[in-house]
Amino acid sequence: DSGVTQTPKHLITATGQRVTxxxxxxxxxxxxxxxxxxxxxxxxxxxxxxxxxxxxKGNILERFSAQQFPDLHSExxxxxxxxxxxxxxxxxxxxxxxxxxxxxxxxxxEGSRLTVL
Amino acid sequence: xxxxxxxxxxxxxEGRAANLPCNHSTISGNxxxxxxxxxxxxxxxxxxxxxxxxxxxxxASLIITEDRxxxxxxxxxxxxxxxxxxxxxxxxxxGGKLIFGQGTELSVKP
Numbered sequence: 001d002s003g004v005t006q007t008p009k010h011l012i013t014a015t016g017q018r019v020t021x022x023x024x025x026x027x028x029x030x031x032x033x034x035x036x037x038x039x040x041x042x043x044x045x046x047x048x049x050x051x052x053x054x055x056x057k058g059n060i061l062e063r064f065s066a067q068q069f070p071d072l073h074s075e076x077x078x079x080x081x082x083x084x085x086x087x088x089x090x091x092x093x094x095x096x097x098x099x100x101x102x103x104x105x106x107x108x109x110e111g112s113r114l115t116v117l
Numbered sequence: 118x119x120x121x122x123x124x125x126x127x128x129x130x131e132g133r134a135a136n137l138p139c140n141h142s143t144i145s146g147n148x149x150x151x152x153x154x155x156x157x158x159x160x161x162x163x164x165x166x167x168x169x170x171x172x173x174x175x176x177a178s179l180i181i182t183e184d185r186x187x188x189x190x191x192x193x194x195x196x197x198x199x200x201x202x203x204x205x206x207x208x209x210x211x212g213g214k215l216i217f218g219q220g221t222e223l224s225v226k227p
Contacts, residue, residue, distance in 0.1 A: 002160060002162075004160075033214065033215075035217075037158075042217060042218070042219055042220075043155075043161070043204075043217035044217075045214050045215070045216055045217070048214050056209070056214045058214065058216075088158055090160055090161070092160075092161075098149075098208050098209075098214070098215065103149045103166055103168070103208065105163040105166075106153075106161075106163060106215060107163070108160030108161045108162070109160050110159060110160050111158070111159075111160055113158075
């Protein structure tokens with residue numbers, strides 16, 4: 001158990017709908033990362049937050065948005081869903097942002113599996 | 118972002134050492150090399166990381182060449198439970214995000 005909690009574990013919805021995925025980081029971790037893993041794309045970095053502020057952005061679609069709340073949990077909102085959005089969405093957390101000479105471990109949750117029909 | 122190159126797949130006999138290579142020729146001076154693994158569709162699991170020196174922990178050893186352009190992850194006594202996709206990652210120097218490549222699918226066989 002990594003200590004990162006993601007809900008829901010499974011979600012089935014229809015095209016055009018909107019869903020929200022939730023992530024609770026490990027206790028004490030201030031940085032949250034979102035990744036998307038689909039069969040043909042591998043693990044794709046979406047976005048990173050640190051203590052409530054957006055810190056880095058990957059190839060996140062405009063239909064997707066995220067935020068980190070004062071209690072440090074994070075939500076990933078996916079709207080106008082398409083079939084191609086079907087994927088595993090992982091959240092990870094770390095004590096502090098990595099890079100710039102700082103190193104550390106990312107702790108990943110078990111993911112939220114989204115199926116768009 | 119620094120890029121890494123790994124072989125797509127490798128086999129290893131159970132009980133033998135698994136040596137997984139990674140090339141990262143564009144790595145910058147203060148960028149770390151990380152290794153993660155993913156078993157089936159579970160969340161990726163941290164294995165080890167290093168900057169310049171070789172590192173060892175309870176899971177594996179990391180050997181980094183002197184020029185830092187390549188590294189090798191060593192699982193000293195591979196078991197069937199080590200069958201997984203292994204990702205070699207170089208941390209992004211700006212934002213600190215970890216960019217995963219395609220990884221190496223390691224199959225440990227009896």
